[in-house]
Amino acid sequence: MTVKITIDCMGGDHGPAVTVPAAVNFVRSHPDAHLMLVGIEQAIRAQLKKAKAVDEPRLTVVSATEVVAMDDPVEVALRKKKDSSMRVALNLVKDGEAQTCISAGNTGALMAVSRYVLKTLSGIERPAIAFAMPSQKGYTTVLDLGANVDCEPEHLLQFAEMGHALVSAIEGRERPTIGLLNIGEEVIKGNETIKRAGELLRASTLNFYGNVEGNDIYKGTTDVVVCDGFVGNVALKTSEGLAKMLSDMIKEEFTRSLSSKLMALVAMPVLKRFRKRVDPAQYNGAALLGLRGLVIKSHGSAEAYGFEWAIKRGYDAVKNGVLERLVRAMEENAQPARDAGASTTAAHAASPADSAGAAAASQPNSLPNPPDTSGTALPTKA
Numbered sequence: 099m100t101v102k103i104t105i106d107c108m109g110g111d112h113g114p115a116v117t118v119p120a121a122v123n124f125v126r127s128h129p130d131a132h133l134m135l136v137g138i139e140q141a142i143r144a145q146l147k148k149a150k151a152v153d154e155p156r157l158t159v160v161s162a163t164e165v166v167a168m169d170d171p172v173e174v175a176l177r178k179k180k181d182s183s184m185r186v187a188l189n190l191v192k193d194g195e196a197q198t199c200i201s202a203g204n205t206g207a208l209m210a211v212s213r214y215v216l217k218t219l220s221g222i223e224r225p226a227i228a229f230a231m232p233s234q235k236g237y238t239t240v241l242d243l244g245a246n247v248d249c250e251p252e253h254l255l256q257f258a259e260m261g262h263a264l265v266s267a268i269e270g271r272e273r274p275t276i277g278l279l280n281i282g283e284e285v286i287k288g289n290e291t292i293k294r295a296g297e298l299l300r301a302s303t304l305n306f307y308g309n310v311e312g313n314d315i316y317k318g319t320t321d322v323v324v325c326d327g328f329v330g331n332v333a334l335k336t337s338e339g340l341a342k343m344l345s346d347m348i349k350e351e352f353t354r355s356l357s358s359k360l361m362a363l364v365a366m367p368v369l370k371r372f373r374k375r376v377d378p379a380q381y382n383g384a385a386l387l388g389l390r391g392l393v394i395k396s397h398g399s400a401e402a403y404g405f406e407w408a409i410k411r412g413y414d415a416v417k418n419g420v421l422e423r424l425v426r427a428m429e430e431n432a433q434p435a436r437d438a439g440a441s442t443t444a445a446h447a448a449s450p451a452d453s454a455g456a457a458a459a460s461q462p463n464s465l466p467n468p469p470d471t472s473g474t475a476l477p478t479k480a
Contacts, residue, residue: 100132101416103409104187104196107137108165109203110398110405114138117202118145120405124413125156131413134196136160137183162186166207168398175207176214184208188215191391198392198412200383202405208395209245209386216391219425224249225388226257227327227395228264230381231337235318239265242324243384244331254278254295254324255302260387261322262304263424268414269321277310277320279329284309295324345373383408385415392421 107117114137121133135142139161146152146159162183166175175182184203190196192215201208209225218225228241241257242249249257258276265274278296280288285296287309299306307320312333315323325333348369352362362369374380382404386393392415396408415421 099417100130101128101198101413102132102134102196103412103416104134104136104160104190104199105409106184106187106199106201106203107135107142108162108183109201109208110396110400111168111202112399112401113165114141114145116400116402116405118142119149120402120409121157122146122149122151122154123402124406124409125154128413132156132158133409134158134160134187134190136162136187136190138162138165160186160190166203166211168204170204170207172206172210175204176210182211185211185215188212188391188393191393192216197416198394200394200396200405200409200412202396202398202400202408204398205244205395208393212386212389212391212393216389216393218388219390221429222256222260222388224253224256225386226260227330227384228261228387229334229384231315231334232375232381233316233318237381238315238318238323239321240315240323240325240330240333241387242327242330243334244327245386246327248328249291249326251291251295251298254291254326255298256388257324258299258302258304258306258322259427260424261324263427264385264387264415264420265321267418267420267423270418271321273305274321275305275307275319277307277314277323279315279323279325279333280309280311282309282311291326299324379404380407383411385411385420387424392416 105117105121107114107121110116118135121135125131125133133156135157139159142159143152146154146157151157162181164179164182166179166182166184170179175184179185184201184207187199187201188211191199205227209227213225224246226242227245228239229243230237230239239261241261246253262274262276266272276299278292278299280292282288285293285308288296296309310319310323314320315333352358352365379400382397382400384395386395392412394408394412394415396405400408
């Protein structure tokens with residue numbers, strides 16, 4: 099089977115200078131891959147010429163006349179730049195001409211345009227960004243990492259289902275473990291949203307481990323860790339900052355004196371292995387899950403080596419049927435989730451506080467319901 103991949107060549111901090119060489123290297127090492135390079139044709143062909151790949155039959159140039167800048171507002175990308183490299187690449191996935199799209203472009207714009215062009219899967223209200231973070235046991239898949247700042251319990255359940263599908267497909271694990279990120283392992287800890295999400299997860303068919311804390315991400319306690327986008331993005335950026343600080347401190351200490359430099363030479367093999375193990379480039383490529391198509395977001399500042407890893411993540415997702423597994427996971431957990439939601443609603447309705455609230459609402463002088471209150475199966479979060 100030929101895996102057809104579209105590349106948004108104009109996205110990211112470096113554009114074609116990074117995306118095209120990465121695509122060339124990838125296609126040369128994967129004989130069953132066909133890459134469509136989308137963007138300003140002249141710029142792409144110039145890079146192909148530099149890489150001596152002008153006549154490569156498995157690299158197709160697709161012209162786009164506009165570019166979504168890294169600082170473009172979402173509205174501009176969505177409404178004004180309809181012939182951008184990002185949108186053209188996503189349209190190729192929508193039309194069935196490609197199976198996945200790789201972009202290093204503006205994250206907000208990519209999420210918005212992807213959702214508009216591809217739509218979400220049935221049962222998914224919000225797509226999520228999933229990323230593999232290094233751990234003592236390999237890596238831990240964490241989601242959401244910034245697409246959804248405020249989440250309801252049902253959304254966290256959906257993230258868990260998407261993480262389950264991704265890990266089981268890529269790693270071949272039929273029952274990956276799921277952890278819910280919290281301020282403690284105990285069931286009684288956390289806000290109401292987390293507590294109710296835990297109830298939904300325990301009632302689902304997923305392999306739910308329970309609550310986990312931030313350090314469990316790096317211990318590899320579970321295969322998947324679920325959280326809202328605000329918490330996830332803070333955890334990711336904190337991790338990136340810590341990794342850079344440690345790298346700089348180690349380098350500083352080994353170059354402090356002549357004796358330190360000599361010790362660095364002796365330790366060089368160990369340092370190289372350590373650097374390779376935690377190299378962020380190898381973890382580049384976050385999946386935008388929950389869409390009717392596969393989209394992989396590369397870090398905007400990625401060099402060619404890192405962007406090539408993002409392409410590989412998209413390639414692996416196609417080869418392992420991530421999209422099909424995600425649909426199946428949603429179907430398997432739909433009824434248990436509804437049952438758990440109904441039970442939770444009944445429990446809240448029976449509580450003394452809710453009974454008192456209902457009694458107060460029956461009085462003539464009681465205030466009306468606030469505007470825009472949704473009639474969801476579960477009560478709104480505290």
